[in-house]
Amino acid sequence: MFFSKWLPRLCVLASLLFPSLSASAQQPRPADEITHFAEDVYLYRHQSHQAIFIVTSNGVIVTDPISSDAATWLKAKIATLTDQPVRYVIYSHHHNDHITGGSVFADTARFVSHAAARPKILQAADPTTPVPDLTFTDRMTIDLGGKHVELIYTGRNHSDNSLVLWIPQNSLLFAVDFIPVETVAYRALPDSYPDEWIESLKQVERLDFDILVPGHGKVGTKEHVRLFREYLEALRAAVREQLQNGASLEETKTRIRLPQYEQWYGYADWFTENVDGMYRSLSQQPRQ
Numbered sequence: 350m351f352f353s354k355w356l357p358r359l360c361v362l363a364s365l366l367f368p369s370l371s372a373s374a375q376q377p378r379p380a381d382e383i384t385h386f387a388e389d390v391y392l393y394r395h396q397s398h399q400a401i402f403i404v405t406s407n408g409v410i411v412t413d414p415i416s417s418d419a420a421t422w423l424k425a426k427i428a429t430l431t432d433q434p435v436r437y438v439i440y441s442h443h444h445n446d447h448i449t450g451g452s453v454f455a456d457t458a459r460f461v462s463h464a465a466a467r468p469k470i471l472q473a474a475d476p477t478t479p480v481p482d483l484t485f486t487d488r489m490t491i492d493l494g495g496k497h498v499e500l501i502y503t504g505r506n507h508s509d510n511s512l513v514l515w516i517p518q519n520s521l522l523f524a525v526d527f528i529p530v531e532t533v534a535y536r537a538l539p540d541s542y543p544d545e546w547i548e549s550l551k552q553v554e555r556l557d558f559d560i561l562v563p564g565h566g567k568v569g570t571k572e573h574v575r576l577f578r579e580y581l582e583a584l585r586a587a588v589r590e591q592l593q594n595g596a597s598l599e600e601t602k603t604r605i606r607l608p609q610y611e612q613w614y615g616y617a618d619w620f621t622e623n624v625d626g627m628y629r630s631l632s633q634q635p636r637q
């Protein structure tokens with residue numbers, strides 16, 4: 350029992366955390382690929398975006414469709430794995446680089462999001478992005494074909510409607526754009542709520558899981574939630590100190606460095622923008 354439960358999980362972790370052990374680092378990655386995680390859970394990747402899907406005996410649960418091209422490709426791939434239809438498409442948050450293209454599943458699926466995402470998707474009026482017909486505010490459970498999936502809202506962070514998808518049976522959590530793995534935050538924190546973001550991460554840290562699947566980049570573990578929360582806290586403390594000393598935005602951007610994060614993905618390009626976004630947030634200036 351112990352091994353049947355843990356061994357697949359450990360193998361998945363090993364192959365995800367140390368991809369060079371399981372795949373050639375020399376070959377360029379294909380634009381689209383599917384990785385079998387554990388039991389009935391799969392990761393699919395389209396260029397730099399990724400999401401998960403779950404195949405059950407009574408239908409398939411898909412998360413972010415990513416784009417029309419990605420969703421069309423994904424639908425064909427799913428058909429090679431199962432005869433079951435896609436019954437749910439779950440939007441991680443309303444940003445269109447993650448949720449475009451779900452219309453290819455509209456013949457069989459219901460579309461799910463946090464309640465605050467719905468009006469934004471409605472307003473965007475993209476015919477390839479069906480408006481969610483199932484929404485929730487705090488928590489929602491989907492039980493399908495023996496699979497139990499929980500959608501949980503942990504507060505405002507990278508958007509005001511980011512959900513986490515938690516699969517207790519596989520000890521896996523899927524969260525998009527607000528818990529990057531050893532990666533700094535995106536640019537000048539557009540559309541985000543930095544103070545609440547830190548509190549949101551503390552809520553995620555209270556959930557029980559081992560594997561963290563983000564919407565971009567490498568897969569991580571629960572430990573990466575704490576690491577990213579500590580990054581945001583260090584960024585906020587450094588910016589706050591400059592503000593208290595009367596530093597301007599430009600001065601702050603030239604003064605702050607967090608060398609302990611230099612190895613993280615995106616530091617060279619986005620760290621100064623992260624400082625910019627945090628400064629504007631703390632000083633309540635408009636952000637891009």
Ligand SMILES: [Zn+2]
Pocket residue numbers: 442444507508525526
């Ligand atoms: Zn986003």
